[in-house]
Amino acid sequence: MIFYKDTDINKFTLSFKGQREKDYQAYYFKSSLKIFRVAFLFVALLYGLFGFLDSEIAQEHIELFYIIRFWVVIPLLLSVFAFSYLKIFEKIWQWLLFLSFIVGGWGIIIMIVKMPENITYYAGLMLVFSAGYFLIKLRFIFATLAGWLTLISFIIAVIWYSDITYELIIAYSFFYISANLISMVAAYYIEFFDRKNYLLTNQLNQKKAELEESNKNLESEVKLRTQALADSEKKFRTLVEKASDIIYSISSNGIISYVSPNWTALLGHDIEEVQGKQFIDFIHSDDVNNYLNFLRKISEPDKKQNYVEYRIQNKNGDWKWHVSSATPQFGEDGKVISYIGIARDISERKHAEKAVIESQRLSAIGEMASAVAHDFNNSLQAISGNLELALLKPSIPKEIKKYLATIQISATDAATRVQLLQRFAGKKKNASNYQPVKLNKVISDVIVQARPMWKDEMEANGLHISIETCYEDIPEILGNDGELRSVFYNVVKNSIEAMPKGGKIIFKTGVKGNNVFVHIIDTGIGMNEEAKTRLFQPFFTTKGFEAGRGLGMSGAYSIIQEHKGNIKILETAPNQGTAIEISLPLTIKESSLEEDDINGNSFKKGNILWVDDDAMIREIAGEMLQVLGHDGVIAENGYQALELIEKRKFDLVITDIGMPDMNGWRLAEKIKEKHFGKIKVAVITGWNKQLNDEDKMKYGVDYILVKPIKLANLKSLINNALSSE
Numbered sequence: 001m002i003f004y005k006d007t008d009i010n011k012f013t014l015s016f017k018g019q020r021e022k023d024y025q026a027y028y029f030k031s032s033l034k035i036f037r038v039a040f041l042f043v044a045l046l047y048g049l050f051g052f053l054d055s056e057i058a059q060e061h062i063e064l065f066y067i068i069r070f071w072v073v074i075p076l077l078l079s080v081f082a083f084s085y086l087k088i089f090e091k092i093w094q095w096l097l098f099l100s101f102i103v104g105g106w107g108i109i110i111m112i113v114k115m116p117e118n119i120t121y122y123a124g125l126m127l128v129f130s131a132g133y134f135l136i137k138l139r140f141i142f143a144t145l146a147g148w149l150t151l152i153s154f155i156i157a158v159i160w161y162s163d164i165t166y167e168l169i170i171a172y173s174f175f176y177i178s179a180n181l182i183s184m185v186a187a188y189y190i191e192f193f194d195r196k197n198y199l200l201t202n203q204l205n206q207k208k209a210e211l212e213e214s215n216k217n218l219e220s221e222v223k224l225r226t227q228a229l230a231d232s233e234k235k236f237r238t239l240v241e242k243a244s245d246i247i248y249s250i251s252s253n254g255i256i257s258y259v260s261p262n263w264t265a266l267l268g269h270d271i272e273e274v275q276g277k278q279f280i281d282f283i284h285s286d287d288v289n290n291y292l293n294f295l296r297k298i299s300e301p302d303k304k305q306n307y308v309e310y311r312i313q314n315k316n317g318d319w320k321w322h323v324s325s326a327t328p329q330f331g332e333d334g335k336v337i338s339y340i341g342i343a344r345d346i347s348e349r350k351h352a353e354k355a356v357i358e359s360q361r362l363s364a365i366g367e368m369a370s371a372v373a374h375d376f377n378n379s380l381q382a383i384s385g386n387l388e389l390a391l392l393k394p395s396i397p398k399e400i401k402k403y404l405a406t407i408q409i410s411a412t413d414a415a416t417r418v419q420l421l422q423r424f425a426g427k428k429k430n431a432s433n434y435q436p437v438k439l440n441k442v443i444s445d446v447i448v449q450a451r452p453m454w455k456d457e458m459e460a461n462g463l464h465i466s467i468e469t470c471y472e473d474i475p476e477i478l479g480n481d482g483e484l485r486s487v488f489y490n491v492v493k494n495s496i497e498a499m500p501k502g503g504k505i506i507f508k509t510g511v512k513g514n515n516v517f518v519h520i521i522d523t524g525i526g527m528n529e530e531a532k533t534r535l536f537q538p539f540f541t542t543k544g545f546e547a548g549r550g551l552g553m554s555g556a557y558s559i560i561q562e563h564k565g566n567i568k569i570l571e572t573a574p575n576q577g578t579a580i581e582i583s584l585p586l587t588i589k590e591s592s593l594e595e596d597d598i599n600g601n602s603f604k605k606g607n608i609l610w611v612d613d614d615a616m617i618r619e620i621a622g623e624m625l626q627v628l629g630h631d632g633v634i635a636e637n638g639y640q641a642l643e644l645i646e647k648r649k650f651d652l653v654i655t656d657i658g659m660p661d662m663n664g665w666r667l668a669e670k671i672k673e674k675h676f677g678k679i680k681v682a683v684i685t686g687w688n689k690q691l692n693d694e695d696k697m698k699y700g701v702d703y704i705l706v707k708p709i710k711l712a713n714l715k716s717l718i719n720n721a722l723s724s725e
């Protein structure tokens, strides 16, 4: 459809401009066609019907009048009617109508001329005028033209061809002119309003189309917006539902109105069990106040606190640590109506934090234990040294000797404990430090060490755990015995903890291919699939939330890895017990010196210098050397020792490590600088022997003697030093 902007109508011809006029004419033709056809038939009928009148009042002209009516005018009207069915009609129809008007008019004019005295024919012309102007759909301009032409024709005809009086001609003309004028104006307005109407309809259609167009746009816009809204809604929903955090909403009085599905995943409750409940009912009573304070704070304008940590109970009744942030939603009155919060499980982090604190605490305790053990060793040295010497005296009565022997056993026990303590302190981790380790012995030590757990506590509760060992004679392996001890300690601790009602633990050792293996088999609660796969993960525990939990097996795993070995589950199932296998690579056996007794060797007397800052030890040392039959000189510090070495010849210097001013290592270094290959040096340590191995190499020390010193160990060391000269 074409729409027009300007509404100009030519006031005179009533035509529009250009294309619009063409469109209007097409429209006018279309809307007029039916009316025109009916009108033409009607007019033709009337024109014929008036023939009856002719036969009544114009008998003398009847032939002429019938010719006009039935051979000219009516055939013309019917031809035009018929012609209206041809396509070309639209182009010329107004001219044909115009022609019909005039011919119809002229027909009547002839009749008037022939019968000027009869008024009927004058009225006939009036009918022609009214039909021409109003009935047949002739346009205003054509109708006007035809009207005036007919009128002029009438005037000319009556003046020239009839003999009626001028008064009458003027009177009739007066009527016709008036009728013409009235008709002209009326036709003008009819067409004018038709055109106006056309314009308005056109504009209306235009507006309608515009409206439809914008409606369409609006619809597609709305569709797009709705889609976008749905998309973003979906996005946010997925975000909320797939988030690893819990998203929740609570009313101002604390009732849960929404929780994301993750609640179920993290805490186990079904959503229905949570919605409508008080949020703080799930929170640990010690943390409820914290949480409420948090809500209060975030509702204040300056909003200082942005998160809160609290414990929340899961469906199983366990407590989980959560951290949550939240935002208040304000109503129109500025009061809080609800809170939207995001909560995250931080149990693992809390766990780790506590574990770190605990491990720091443990390592501090370890340091302290080592220091205490060191001092303790010196005291034990004094006790057992003196005891050994006392027992050698023949003059001591028998019953006293019995008491002394008992004291000595206790002192030896105490020394073993101190040694274990030192091993557990496990100071350095360094594979180059690895020493031959007797695994069977390590295991036996661990069993003793763990005794309070599996024996004393259990039996106090009327329960019983038995431990069986099934050792093969396995070769020594290279490793750090302190670390290995902690591995077995943790494994056996787990086994004991898995048997709260008592049971049995079996240790089995043996050789398989190039490996030494240890099996630890218990009759405990066993492990489910999850525990089986997560056993070696740090912080994995099924023993509830407690500091330092879940580190035993991960620690064991890394120690065994460092030893190039392997630790794995052989068998386990819920309530079927557990079997763990640890295997470690075989290495060449190295003989360890201090434990070897060199009994029966031929005796050599040696010159020995002993350096110690502790007077009590110096005293025992002197006596020990004397008992062993060597010539001993005692010095109380490094400088004194160096002076003595300059004056006398010594085969061996035995020195304490921890001394003020010049320690044992420095002294050894000095001696080796001058007398390398001539004087052997042994250092005495209160610490674990391995710890000093690196220094031993560095300062050229030949032997390390561990406190408390036993006479037998001292004897074999001296023999060794003298015989290897």
Ligand code: ADP
Residues within 6 Å of the ligand: 490, 494, 495, 498, 522, 524, 525, 526, 527, 531, 535, 540, 541, 542, 543, 548, 549, 550, 551, 552, 553, 554, 577, 578
């Ligand atoms: P913790 O003993 O502190 O829980 P561990 O790392 O030593 O940590 O052990 C991790 C978990 O492995 C234990 O919580 C337990 O579930 C499981 N586990 C370890 N050893 C055994 C065993 N012998 N029997 C049953 N479960 C065990």
Ligand code: MG
Residues within 6 Å of the ligand: 490, 493, 494, 550, 552, 553
């Ligand atoms: Mg454990």
